[in-house]
Amino acid sequence: MATHTLQDKVVLVAGGAKNLGGLVSRQAAEAGADVAIHYNSEETRPAAEETLTAVEAAGRKGVLLTGDLTVPETVERLFADAEAALGPVDVAVNTVGRVLRKPIVDTTEEEYDAMFDINAKSAYFFLKEAGKHVADNGKVITIVTSLLAAFTDGYSTYAGGKSPVEHFTRAAAKEFAERGISVTAIAPGPMDTPFFYGQETPERVEFHKSQAMGNQLTQIEDIAPIARFLATDGWWITGQTILANGGYTTR
Template identity: 30%
Template sequence: MNVESAERIALVTGGSGGIGRAIALRLAADGFAVAVHYAGNQSRADAVVAEIRGSGGQAIAVGGDIADEQAMQTAFDAVEAEFGSVDVVVNTAGIMQLGPIADFSLDDFDRIVRTNLRGTFVVAQQAARRVRRGGAIIAFSTSVTRTQFPTYGPYVATKAAVEGLTLILARELRGRDITVNTVAPGPTATPLFLDGKSAETIESLAHATPLERLGAPEDIAETVAFLAGPARWVNGQTIFTNGGLA
């Protein structure tokens, strides 16, 4: 165990890019030691770790498929071996494939369910066993569960299930002083969101909110920092962080 262990420790899945990276950096700035999880790109995770360490923080990289229970058990073991415990688990890892329900490949559907739903379940299960008192578990959904845009059917199906799963977990952890919430971002300028969209589509989505812009990863990280830190009376909720998108 790191003898200079931080007072609070966070594991951020999907922490090597996009929203996950912004969250890892924000939690590190707030004084957390951070485990930056990656699925396939260790070099990006190592870059985030180096950035955190370069600013005087503590960080390690941990890898693995979030839907693989053995891989996630190993990842949590690595966090505990390095820092002694885990206080906050933020599960940003996920994939998005779009297409009309009538024509959507069932193989693609199985893939998105495996990563987004099974993966969330596996991470939540480990978190429920390991997060210590006063901690927080934070899952990720999407504002499209409310806006119901066409072609998002399979993606929204997984994220609606994530909301239900995590909100029940909040009730199951009664008496342990652990909060469980879901963050549902709106249109956010990340590679996952921008991929495959025309400039016109992106512009339209940017102007769909009253603030007339896309969210930034840092906007989402702000909500996560709130839930991971001072928001001890926010529990069993889905927080729509979307600039007022209807």
């Protein structure tokens, strides 16, 4: 059985500056990879620079790349620039997403369009460019949400926007299989990050905690090792959505 490692590989992390993406970037470097760190806006640049410093402190090369990934041309440039800086991409991880909790009757067309652009369209074109650029026997990983398996209110455009990514993942897994590329989606439970708290009341936070082991939210430290596993010895898993949520929900 082949052993897959990240030693001397190139890992591209979309949304790789902070929170889960930042931890994935750092752990990839610690495992021996060079890392292309994408960030979306100037507001996030300081966090991206901190992550780059951590990558370099691990003895690996890194590069910062920026841009709005809802624009397909920007996604094309992202992969091209990562290749130019570090070489062919072996692992592409997409952590990009936006959360909105709002009743359907109050949701505007602009909010709907923005949520589907960020959560579905950007993921689709990330997969497209990964299929063109990721090296043979590479790995492609997308972060979705355990809300895809939940039955709740308020998250129609978030869960709805992430839902197509399951189908994109399945199709890509079949289409890229002849090149030995595995394609997977990780679906965390509600994560203990700023993205979550801005949408919820304290009472709902406590309810979400009560649904998982240990009465706690999902931590980024719970999810990053799964991405690392899928990028290495877990390569045989493909076309799957992995619900990683401490028992929050299943299907």
